[in-house]
Amino acid sequence: MTTPLLLDAAGKVAFVTGATGGIGKACVDMFLAAGASVVATGRRAVQSDNPNVLKLALEVTDEVQVTDAIAKTKARFGQIDYLVHMAGMVGKGRLDQMSLADWHTVVDTNLTSAFLLLKHAYPILRKPGASVVLCGSSNGANGGSYLSGAAYASSKAALVNLTRYTAKEWAPERIRVNILSPGPVDTPMLDRLSETQHEGLKAQLPLGKYATAEECAAGVMFLCSPHSASMTGTNMNISSGMVLDR
Ligand SMILES: NC(=O)c1ccc[n+]([C@@H]2O[C@H](COP(=O)([O-])OP(=O)(O)OC[C@H]3O[C@@H](n4cnc5c(N)ncnc54)[C@H](OP(=O)(O)O)[C@@H]3O)[C@@H](O)[C@H]2O)c1
Structure with a gap:
């Protein structure tokens, strides 16, 4: 392996959703550090003055907005090498x-959005070496609870099979499709929980700690890098030991 970095992304383009959130923003920062140009999308305004960042407002459930974001990406960069849906x-x-x-x-926000992004990014993504990373959750493996609800657990489980389906369909073109499944991650998504709920959640973690957004982003970098060139259709478990059997 000639790449000393986890990912050398010079000349590459990453399209990241959820860039206004904890994990998505960490992905944007790591892609930039790896030398990529980044299309950073969110419903709220993306905060960045980096000239290599194209900031786009994107409601991921809206097919017109998805096609418009892909068209703007094509006009600015002509390609997508990494599609990261956080x-x-x-x-x-x-x-x-x-x-x-x-x-x-x-379900529309978590699952249908992934279908829309995969479908409409495909024409400018399809090339050997392209990599897609979707975002699941430990809830998709262990059933979750009322803290996130049935639709969340169900949509995150379905994303795992959408990953497998697309991985098989696109493998002949050497496009890889993988999914990251975090347990609790220290981001604004957990701000809704009470102290008691945090304590209950931490008690379920053999490692006794939440993951960080940076740990998740590092997983994404690995899944986009040549170090994982033989991995497709896989589900990367970053759950501090919460989910151990799949
Ligand atoms: N944090 C955790 O404990 C945890 C655990 C397992 C899995 N995950 C998964 O990790 C991913 C990232 O979550 P996070 O922890 O970074 O949460 P976060 O900080 O709350 O960020 C969520 C992101 O999703 C975006 N978003 C939500 N609905 C959207 C919509 N309809 N259209 C466009 N963007 C939308 C938000 O955009 P705006 O803010 O601009 O609206 C924000 O950028 C999610 O898929 C989540 O399910 C998180």
Whole structure:
């Protein structure tokens, strides 16, 4: 292996959703450090004055906005080498308390968005060496709980199989598709929890610590790098030991 860095991304373009959130922002920062140009998207305004960053507002459930973001990426950079979909949202509460509208919002945000991004990025992604990283969750493996709700656990589990499906379909073109499945990560997504809920969650972690956004971003860099050139359709578990059997 000739690459001393985890990822040498000079001349490459990364398209990152959820760039206004904890893990997405860490991915943007690491891609820039690796030499990539980055399309950083969020619903809120992305904060960056780096000239190698194209900042785009993107509601990931909206097909018109997705196609528009891909068109703007094509116009500015002509290509996508790494598609990293970190945008996501939790639900909450018991299944019998969840409205159909809330179910659809969570499933559309986490799962349907991935379908839209994969479908519309494909024409400018399809080249040997391209890499896609989706974002699952330990909830997708262990069933989750009322803290994030049924739609969250279900959509994150479905993303694992969407990863496998797309990995197989795109493997002949040497496009790799993998998914990162974190347990609790120290980002704004956990701000909704009470002290007691944090203590309960930490007690379920054999390592006794939340993951950091940077640890997750490092996993993404590995999955985009030649170091993982033989990995596709895999589910990277960053759960501090919370999920051990798959
Ligand atoms: N933190 C954890 O404990 C944890 C654990 C397991 C998995 N994850 C997964 O990790 C990923 C990143 O989460 P995070 O921890 O970084 O959370 P975060 O800080 O809350 O960030 C969430 C990101 O998703 C974006 N987003 C949400 N709904 C969107 C929509 N409809 N359209 C466009 N963007 C949308 C947000 O954009 P705006 O803020 O601009 O609206 C924000 O950038 C998510 O997929 C999450 O499910 C997180």
